[in-house]
Amino acid sequence: MNVRTITIRVNGIARTEDTWHHTTLAEHLRTALGLTGTHVGCGTGDCGACVVLLDGEPVCSCLVLAVQADGRDVGTVEGVAGSGDLVRVQRALVEEHGLQCGFCTPGLVVRMAHAAGSGGSEADVLAGHLCRCTGYDGIRAALRGISGGSGGGR
Numbered sequence: 001m002n003v004r005t006i007t008i009r010v011n012g013i014a015r016t017e018d019t020w021h022h023t024t025l026a027e028h029l030r031t032a033l034g035l036t037g038t039h040v041g042c043g044t045g046d047c048g049a050c051v052v053l054l055d056g057e058p059v060c061s062c063l064v065l066a067v068q069a070d071g072r073d074v075g076t077v078e079g080v081a082g083s084g085d086l087v088r089v090q091r092a093l094v095e096e097h098g099l100q101c102g103f104c105t106p107g108l109v110v111r112m113a114h115a116a117g118s119g120g121s122e123a124d125v126l127a128g129h130l131c132r133c134t135g136y137d138g139i140r141a142a143l144r145g146i147s148g149g150s151g152g153g154r
Contacts, residue, residue, distance in 0.1 A: 002020055002021050002022075003018050003019065003020055003021070004018070004019060004020075004021060004067055004070075005017070005018050005019075006018075006019055006066060006067055006069070006070035006071075007070060007071060008028075008066070008069045008070065008071075008072060008073075008074050009072070009073045009074065010029070010033060010035065010074045010075075010076065010079070011074075011075060011076060011078055011079030011082060012079070012082075015033055017032045017033065018032075019032060019066040019067065021065070021067055022065065023065065023066045023067075024040075024061060024062050024063070024064065024065060024066065025052070025054075025061040025062075025064040025065065025066050025068070025069050025074070026038055026040050026050040026052075026061035026062045026064075027040070027066070028066035028069075029052070029061065029074070029076060032066075035076050035078055037076055037077040037078050037106045038050050038052055038061055038076050038077065038106060038107075039103055039104075039106055039107065040062055041062075041103065041104070041130075042062070042130075043062050044062070044063075045060040045062060045063040045128065046128070046130060047104065047107075047128075047129070047130045048060065048104060048107040048108065048111070048128045048129035048130060049103055049104050049106065049107045050062045050107055051106075051107030051108075051110045051111050051128070051129075052074055052075060052076050052077075052107075052110060053073075053074065053075035053076075053079075053110060053114060054069060054072060054073070054074055055072050055073050056073065056075070056114075057114075058110065058111050058114055060107075060128065075110070076106075076110070077106040077107075077109055077110050080109055080110055080113045083113070085113040085116065085117070086109060086113070088116075088146055089109050089112045089113055089116070089142070089146055090109070092112075092141075092142035092143075092145040092146045093105070093109075093138070093139070093142045095142070095145065096138045096139075096141035096142040096145060097134065097138040097141075098134055098138035098139040098140075098141065098142040099133070099134065099138070099139075100133035100134055101132075101133050104129060104130065104131045104132075107129065108125070108129055108131070108139065111124075111125050111129065112125055112142070112143060112146060115143070115147070116146045116147060122140060122143050122144075125143055126139070126140075
């Protein structure tokens, strides 16, 4: 059978839905659950727009099947908003001019909030993220600002 019922704990809330066996987690979050903050860019795990937390670790949700998330915890950018970290990360990105078009921003925010809580490095955050707008200087400055570093301009 090509359809399976799965239960995923998304941002702390158990969600049970039917999904096709080939549906990616990104598609499932966006279509079945209406969580459109997770963006889909490349579909190959290169751009980072679709990064979510799977059992607390950042993953490209375009590379994970929804059925693989059955029984697991998923954190999205909407969950970052609920945790209060979104405001801090957003403020740093705005103050340091670390975003422009916003397409890569949800995945970047998820990874930045995760790094701030886990002590992740700049390399951890920027690995797997393609931003075609800012040139990364503002993103790096924002990272320093949320990690307690020197902050500073661009």
